[in-house]
Amino acid sequence: MAGTKDRIIAAGAELFRRNGYAGTGLKQIVSEAGAPFGSLYHFFPGGKEQLGAEVVRTSGLAYIQLFDLFIAPAPDVVSGIEAFFAAGIATLEATGYVEGCPIATVALEVASTNEPLRQATADVFTAWIDAGTEKFAQFGLSREAARTLTITAVNNLEGAFVLCRSLRDTEAMAVAGAATVDVARRLLQERTQL
Known part of the structure; x- marks a missing residue:
């Protein structure tokens, strides 16, 4: 099973692909990832913008x-x-x-x-x-x-x-x-x- 950070990135990528960046909420991402909400700020202290940049780079390079x-x-x-x-x-x-x-x-x-x-x-x-x-x-x-x-x-x-x-x-x-x-x-x- 993927780690929490990887699951958050994967969920973000999937939701951004379907709904766009503005149309995706942080609660949606952690829910889709099966992660506690606090883990998002643990891994991405810069919030949605930091998560978004990492999702773009990770999924884009794939x-x-x-x-x-x-x-x-x-x-x-x-x-x-x-x-x-x-x-x-x-x-x-x-x-x-x-x-x-x-x-x-x-x-x-x-x-x-x-x-x-x-x-x-x-x-x-x-x-x-x-x-x-x-x-x-x-x-x-x-x-x-x-x-x-x-x-x-x-x-x-x-x-x-x-x-x-x-x-x-x-x-x-x-x-x-x-x-x-x-x-x-x-x-x-x-x-x-x-």
Whole structure:
């Protein structure tokens, strides 16, 4: 069984993903975690803001594993991207459009109002871009092209989650995946023309 701090972080991540940062109360988090309320301030003396920053960093960095899961083992860049976006569609459908990205949800809420949380989301997005750049470069893309492809994939994925959750339809995720594949093909073609 996970320790109390880990359970609080996991509960925070799940609730932020579903309800957003502002829509999640501390009592909800400790209740979901099965933890006494006082333990929250024991582990997070800075309260909800400190907890929020740690949830963002912890859960956000766990998403880096998606590059290892879908991109690294793929036979080629296009297959990896297609699998990546297909997983997004499967997640949305399996969860009734409730699951999205907790990092994007928090970033949209706090980017102009809460500097510590904005910085936490920026740190996570930077880590994603760095990890994706490494994985895509392994397919022979230049670092610049791999970075461009990673930013395209993250932009398209995050935007698609917003639209899909709002529209209750996966069309936006399919379109985002196809657009990312188009960018990948263009970058691969440019590489062969050099």
